[in-house]
Amino acid sequence: MSGRGETHRAAIFIDNPVFGRAAWNALHPLAFSRQQAVRDMVEAMGWIEQSELRECPIATPETLARFHAPDYIAALQAAVARGKVTAEERTRYGFGTMENPIFPGLFERAAATVGGSIAAARVALQGHIAFHPAGGTHHGKPDRASGFCYFNDPAFAIATFLDAALDRVLYLDLDAHHGDGVEAIFAGDSRVHTLSLHEAGRWPHSGTPDNPGPANATNFAVPRAINDAEYDWLIQGPVAEVAGRFAPQAIVVTAGVDCLHGDPLSAMELSNRALWRAVECALGWAPHIAVLGGGGYNPWTVTRGWAGMWAVLSGRDPGEVPNEAARALLAGFESDLIDEDEIEPEWLDSVADAPRPGPIRADVMHCAQAALERR
Numbered sequence: 402m403s404g405r406g407e408t409h410r411a412a413i414f415i416d417n418p419v420f421g422r423a424a425w426n427a428l429h430p431l432a433f434s435r436q437q438a439v440r441d442m443v444e445a446m447g448w449i450e451q452s453e454l455r456e457c458p459i460a461t462p463e464t465l466a467r468f469h470a471p472d473y474i475a476a477l478q479a480a481v482a483r484g485k486v487t488a489e490e491r492t493r494y495g496f497g498t499m500e501n502p503i504f505p506g507l508f509e510r511a512a513a514t515v516g517g518s519i520a521a522a523r524v525a526l527q528g529h530i531a532f533h534p535a536g537g538t539h540h541g542k543p544d545r546a547s548g549f550c551y552f553n554d555p556a557f558a559i560a561t562f563l564d565a566a567l568d569r570v571l572y573l574d575l576d577a578h579h580g581d582g583v584e585a586i587f588a589g590d591s592r593v594h595t596l597s598l599h600e601a602g603r604w605p606h607s608g609t610p611d612n613p614g615p616a617n618a619t620n621f622a623v624p625r626a627i628n629d630a631e632y633d634w635l636i637q638g639p640v641a642e643v644a645g646r647f648a649p650q651a652i653v654v655t656a657g658v659d660c661l662h663g664d665p666l667s668a669m670e671l672s673n674r675a676l677w678r679a680v681e682c683a684l685g686w687a688p689h690i691a692v693l694g695g696g697g698y699n700p701w702t703v704t705r706g707w708a709g710m711w712a713v714l715s716g717r718d719p720g721e722v723p724n725e726a727a728r729a730l731l732a733g734f735e736s737d738l739i740d741e742d743e744i745e746p747e748w749l750d751s752v753a754d755a756p757r758p759g760p761i762r763a764d765v766m767h768c769a770q771a772a773l774e775r776r
């Protein structure tokens with residue numbers, strides 16, 4: 402195979418047929434079938450072999466109950482089965498809303514996302530690099546749907562590492578939004594450190610200097626329009642310092658691609674190369690790593706961001722020029738969130754973005770200072 406050599410950890414791509422099925426309706430930011438597009442892209446590029454794919458199980462209600470209230474699990478399952486949500490369920494559990502709608506197959510899909518995170522941590526424990534792009538539902542609460550998340554799959558990846566008797570697990574959240582759900586679940590658990598790098602002034606508005614979270618959390622709330630130079634500086638400096646002090650035995654990364662330039666739900670301005678560098682950096686911090694997906698709402702930047710992430714993790718070259726099949730795939734995307742004149746030429750004929758350099762602003766240094774002063 403064309404992946405990493407023997408001295409490197411082989412990468413495993415976690416998948417399940419439910420991730421490719423029709424899901425959110427056309428008006429939802431997740432309407433675009435992200436997992437299918439990423440699968441199609443890595444296949445078109447010749448970047449994946451059968452031996453690198455692992456089909457994950459669908460988590461059972463008993464498994465889900467480790468972090469989720471049994472009444473919430475049962476209510477969600479029943480509502481999806483009957484195709485209707487009561488007013489009481491909507492208020493109490495947060496599903497059946499515009500943000501967290503129910504649709505056929507939702508329960509299976511959300512449970513498979515959890516099954517995928519457990520599988521990702523297991524293959525990471527076996528010495529592989531795990532990639533689970535359908536994972537990363539970091540806003541999920543024990544008894545409530547939140548921010549397009551119904552369960553909290555990253556928590557299950559972390560717990561799988563803890564079950565293997567590891568007692569220093571780093572959670573690294575690179576999504577544009579604060580990883581509030583994961584932080585809350587492990588608040589006060591000294592075996593876990595949650596580190597989130599997200600855009601200030603965005604929903605859910607936590608993880609800021611005014612609202613810094615528990616002692617085992619570090620939050621970098623970065624100013625709008627963060628560029629590659631600022632991001633590299635943060636990751637290789639303050640973020641690496643926090644990670645180094647914690648000395649993790651395993652890492653769970655939520656690699657939301659809504660931090661990339663062109664995403665309609667954030668104003669971070671990173672190239673996908675900067676995000677890949679951050680994850681590559683994290684590969685060196687611990688022997689076991691599971692990389693999950695997360696947010697991402699621009700079909701072009703999502704597909705290129707995660708297809709290229711897989712290339713990087715599996716030792717391939719994301720700078721490779723897309724072939725005809727890959728270009729046809731990119732040309733066929735549509736999105737209600739992106740106007741046609743906003744589609745950038747490089748989104749159609751490359752996987753790797755051009756660098757997005759810039760000065761390192763004082764605000765970025767201040768945000769790092771604020772995060773580190775708590776330690």
Ligand SMILES: [Zn+2]
Nearest residue numbers: 576577578696
């Ligand atoms: Zn996000």
